Amino acid sequence: MIPSRQIVLEAGDRVAPFVHRTPVLTSRLLNELSGAEVFFKCENLQKMGAFKMRGAINAVQQLSETQKKAGVVTHSSGNFGQALALAAKKLGVKAYIVMPSSAPAVKTMAVKAYGGLVTISEPTLEAREKSAAAIVEEEGAVFLHPSNDLNVIVGQGTAALELLQDHPDLEFIMTPVGGGGLIAGTALAAHYLGTNCVVVGAEPREVDDAYRALKSGEIEYNITTDTVADGLKTNLGDINFPIIKELVSDIIRVEEDGIVAAMKLIWERMKLVIEPSSAVPFAGLLKEREKYRNKKIGIILSGGNVELSNLPF
Template sequence: MNKEFLIKVHNRVKPFIHKTPVLTSQLINEIVGANVYFKCENFQKMGAFKMRGATNAILCLTEEERNKGVVTHSSGNFAQALSLAANKTGVNAYIVMPENAPLVKKNAVKGYKGHIIESESTPMAREEMAEKVKLEKDATFIHPSNDTSVIHGQGTAAIELLEEQPQLDCILTPVGGGGLIAGTALAAKYFSEKCKVIGGEPKNADDAFRSKKSGKIEYNESVDTIADGLRTHLGDKNFPIIKADVESIILVEEEAIIDAMKLVWERMKIIIEPSSAVAFAALLKEKEQFKNKEVGIIISGGNVDVTNLPF
């Protein structure tokens, strides 16, 4: 792994993704006491950073593998990302979705020409169904976050941010399955001499915080958080990167996530989902730690059900 490798990854996915804008807010800078730069992946194709990793994973397959199709299990953003990335590259995507997944998300997957296979809503049922489809179709399984090509693709958001703002002292990202923060950590390592990477995680789903502390992958017994994109756990591909290259993880309460989301909606006039607000909530919580610093935040996505807002 080196800088040249990650540049190749970025060049590979560039034709299939948006170079998303970096926005600032004078008011937010004053509230925080730092200069904050928001990398707006809510403006990415299909509305989230996951388009980057899904695209890279498909483009890294052999022609034979692409002809047989890809399969994943996801109830949300990765389902949409893999469907759209597959559609753009002429590949069949089989998406295992829990039967209770929101209709709006199922419709989005169908709109991107993904083939939905429903399963029971437990993680085990989803995994078993994905394995069954993989064997039946001889398709390649692509994990939403614990896949090396996915991790490398997700890191391209931070590469773009650092190209535009090379002076950053740190980048904050939300932590769920670990793909985004691991990719961001690799980008910071090779594209900056001083930029640290810090995670924001819901206190009600604090497995990454505990994993970093114990040095092994920990799991949640319950995940009662509004940040629905962060209810997954780390994997063996991304955890070693997080362990080695992520500075720290800050836990935030549910109320703080809602307040951070509301502040961005009101002051920046952009739509972000609860999971995206977690990194900003971490910054607001630990303002003293970031005082007078140059801070990047990756707004991970904007796929929110506007009929069911938390405020």
């Protein structure tokens, strides 16, 4: 069942006092390279450096007072962990963050700086889930999934909501696809606020579970996660996938060299610090430029939490 228009609009009102209304930027050169008119929603300039602040603050606000006293817990490679730690801090709630040992050091340090209580686990989904479940059991904390929780999903969609308020005539919005929260929330915003606005995802070919899921109609899983886009190594969930299946038009698969090239272009030409995951939809647009020629396209630059000592270019 698709959440209502009211739920989407209420999320926008709920998160507005706690997040930046991030700018929408354009580049003449990148328009020429892509053959389209592109509007970049700069969530890399969001508080804690990523769109995930939106979903975290929307979800934490809707907990009961009893739940807030017990605290919240999630597992995250970095961005949602940072978002939940900061959102919880703003609302006076304790946040327990399970992070894999493979998470970039800059993200682990940031979670701690925001007051998150970090537990390091083995870098497998099973280990992360087990550690989070133990904290729920021991502390009574409320588990919030980074991408498969309706309040998180609708919160993430507020980036697209703002983008469409600023540019209501967009024909397409493109987002990266990892766990599915951003693209599902974006699809809801476009469904209710766009005018025939089509949502398209992009993901690394090495982790193309969402592409395959859209084809098969069932949640798919990845055999490998060998991609520079470290934020996109997770799978779709049973809450976001039905939204994606109904409202997302297409998912473009991109190669690793295309991701790095797109990331470098945005750094060099727009002077924007973005992480590899953010570059994936622009890489998809460049790959499929003939299909989107002369279209008005919004792209959500999902985050800018990159480890400067480990750039891919």
